[in-house]
Amino acid sequence: MKKIVLIIAFLASPSLAAPLFQDFSSNLPHHTYSGEWNHFVGGGVAVMDCNGDSLPDIFAAGGDAQAALFINKDTFKFEKFDIPKIKGTTGAYPIDINADGYMDLFVLRIGKNIILKGGENCSFTDATAEFGIPVKDQWSTAFTAWWRDDELPHMVVGNYVDLSDPNGPFFACDTHQLLKPSARNYGSISLEPGFCSLSMLATRDASGTMRLRISNDRQYYVRDGYEQMWDIAEGRFLDESDGWNRFSIWGMGIASRDITGDGRDEVVLTSMGDQLLQIAASDGTYSNAPFSKGTYAHRPYVGDDGRPSTGWHAQFGDVDNDGRPDLFISKGNVDQMPSNAIKDPNNLLMQGPDGTFVEAGLAAGIASMERGRGAAVADFDLDGRLDILVLNRRAPMEIYRNITQTVGNWLGVKLHQEGGNINAIGARITVGKDIQQLSIGGGHAGGQSLPLHFGIGKLTTVDIAVEWPNGLITHHIADANQTITLIP
Numbered sequence: 001m002k003k004i005v006l007i008i009a010f011l012a013s014p015s016l017a018a019p020l021f022q023d024f025s026s027n028l029p030h031h032t033y034s035g036e037w038n039h040f041v042g043g044g045v046a047v048m049d050c051n052g053d054s055l056p057d058i059f060a061a062g063g064d065a066q067a068a069l070f071i072n073k074d075t076f077k078f079e080k081f082d083i084p085k086i087k088g089t090t091g092a093y094p095i096d097i098n099a100d101g102y103m104d105l106f107v108l109r110i111g112k113n114i115i116l117k118g119g120e121n122c123s124f125t126d127a128t129a130e131f132g133i134p135v136k137d138q139w140s141t142a143f144t145a146w147w148r149d150d151e152l153p154h155m156v157v158g159n160y161v162d163l164s165d166p167n168g169p170f171f172a173c174d175t176h177q178l179l180k181p182s183a184r185n186y187g188s189i190s191l192e193p194g195f196c197s198l199s200m201l202a203t204r205d206a207s208g209t210m211r212l213r214i215s216n217d218r219q220y221y222v223r224d225g226y227e228q229m230w231d232i233a234e235g236r237f238l239d240e241s242d243g244w245n246r247f248s249i250w251g252m253g254i255a256s257r258d259i260t261g262d263g264r265d266e267v268v269l270t271s272m273g274d275q276l277l278q279i280a281a282s283d284g285t286y287s288n289a290p291f292s293k294g295t296y297a298h299r300p301y302v303g304d305d306g307r308p309s310t311g312w313h314a315q316f317g318d319v320d321n322d323g324r325p326d327l328f329i330s331k332g333n334v335d336q337m338p339s340n341a342i343k344d345p346n347n348l349l350m351q352g353p354d355g356t357f358v359e360a361g362l363a364a365g366i367a368s369m370e371r372g373r374g375a376a377v378a379d380f381d382l383d384g385r386l387d388i389l390v391l392n393r394r395a396p397m398e399i400y401r402n403i404t405q406t407v408g409n410w411l412g413v414k415l416h417q418e419g420g421n422i423n424a425i426g427a428r429i430t431v432g433k434d435i436q437q438l439s440i441g442g443g444h445a446g447g448q449s450l451p452l453h454f455g456i457g458k459l460t461t462v463d464i465a466v467e468w469p470n471g472l473i474t475h476h477i478a479d480a481n482q483t484i485t486l487i488p
Contacts, residue, residue: 016320017406019350019364021388024076025398031070033373033393035063038110040334041160041198041217041252042141043373044091044313044446045391048103050122054483056378056450057122059105060391061089067107071122076381076401083124086114091374091445093143097131097153099422103449106155108140113157132185138174139163144202144212144441146232146426147469150419152181153440154232156212158197161220173221176200176214191237195225199254201442202232206264207284209233210426215251215269227251227269243285249276253444255314257325259351261433268327270311270444272340274298275329275347294357297329297347301359302367305341310334313444317377317386318455321408323434324351325455330390330444332371343369346390370395374446379453384410384481386453391446409459412451412483417468423449426469431462451483 033043046059055072062068067089070078088109097104102118104127112135117127128135142158159174176191195216205211212230226246229238238244250272256265264280266289277295278286289295299309309331316325329347333340345367349357361367371393380387385402392398411431415424415438427438431454440447456462464476468488478484 016322016408017404019319019326019348019360019402019404021365021400022403023365023398024401025396027076028078028397028399029068029070029080031060031062031068031391031397032065032395033061033063033391034065037335038139039063039090039393042090042108042445043391043393044108044444045374045376045389046092046094046105046446047376047378047389047448047450048094049450050103050118051120054382056376056380056448058376058389059083059092059094060397061091061108061374061445062087063089063393067092069122069124072380074381076399081122084114084116084126090139090141091143093145093440093447094449095145095153095155095440096423096449099420101422106143106145108143108157108445110139110163111137113138113140133179134186134188137163138177141445142197142200142214142441144200144439146202146210146440147421150421152186152420153425154181155179155186156191156200156202158200158214159194160196160198160217169220170222171220173216173225191230193225195221195228198252199442199444201254201256201439203256203265203437203439203441204428205229205284206280206286208264209284211238213254213267215249215254217252218248218250243283249274252310252312253314254442255316255327256437256439256442257316258435259316259325260355261435263435265437268295268314268316268329270314270329272310273308275309275311275314292356294359295327295349297349297359300331300341300344301347302345302362303343305343307339307341309344310337310340311347312373313375313446315375315377315443317453318410319348319350319377319386319402320404321384321410321455321457323408323432323455323457324353325434326350327357328375328377328388330372330375332373332393335371335393345369346372346375348388366400368392368398370398374444376446376448378448378450379412382483408455408457409480411454411456411462411464411478411480413454413464414451414483414485415466415468416485416487421469424469428467430465430467432456432459456480
């Protein structure tokens, strides 16, 4: 009976204030994602707490410029911190590879990728050789990871155009690289074919099976390529016989979250033109959302430029804590591509009680006209309201503080377990009717490792169920407006 009451409370949440953000970009040290045509894509950010103060810190790709680390000093003040000097970066993902409690960074580059091993007080050292990671000169733009039992993580790197192909860049997509752990180091296995991937995510799909979704940019495969799904257990790409129908988009980023409350994650795929929301079905397949859902965001919502939008990083997050996930999408022209809008503001799509989404970016104050790339939706000041960070191409990085006046209650959930997978990647957390998977990957060239944020409306106490990676299910009760750490 208690669970039924919780669900009713979510559905009966009152109308909250419209979202509002304040531009705090001047508190960020100057940083841009620069470079010529080979940095048209990429520009990701990795967000994690690297010094144990609970405040999210920022690693930002630099392109031709050096990558940078910014330490969060509270009240939206950030300081640049010394790290190994790395150029040619396209993005990075936080991951604790060796389970020592310090977050590492898998840094994607044009050239050889680098593992930065985390240590005390945000110290990072190049540990690529120490971890036994095989690397070669490639153009890496996507990453995901998962664990099996207690061993080291399995990791996949998505590569874009093959730098060694003299006939490129068109029709010259590189292969994906599966990094498989062994007793002492990693082996490298090519996943073929590759169609110029820009995002990948290993998580449970609509069938409830752990699978690797790969979103590919048809800009360079041009034709005969398509979006891909790889079955992790069976080690093969799915096809029509599996219910995986091929389709092609200018795939840039992936966002995954259950927005219907049925326990299956929906997926947003950013692209040039339509931003494609796919609804998960009970038979394990996906269908494209109707236009009336309000998520296609296919043209700029302000100004007189009617050309198609270009979407990059997408991320779900409950901005007003009403118990319904909203959707942020960073936008920006590739460079000066005449077929698409040049002035292309970021989207903030707010989900209503009926499950449709309404654009709020302009009124909320996040409608930047810069060329957005990677981004993060995270609580940078620990006030329970999700803020927004955007890394721009050839323009300063931007950060927006959520100052929405009337919001619901919230809960942050962090997991910890013994063994190699200490952060319990692959777990599912249920709070009321809201279910989130704990994963590494997706977005555009960057991700975050932070407590999962749940908006819970008027609720002051919630029941929590955690399905751990080994299948164990535990139940917990927590008061609202705090971050808690759960163990099996």
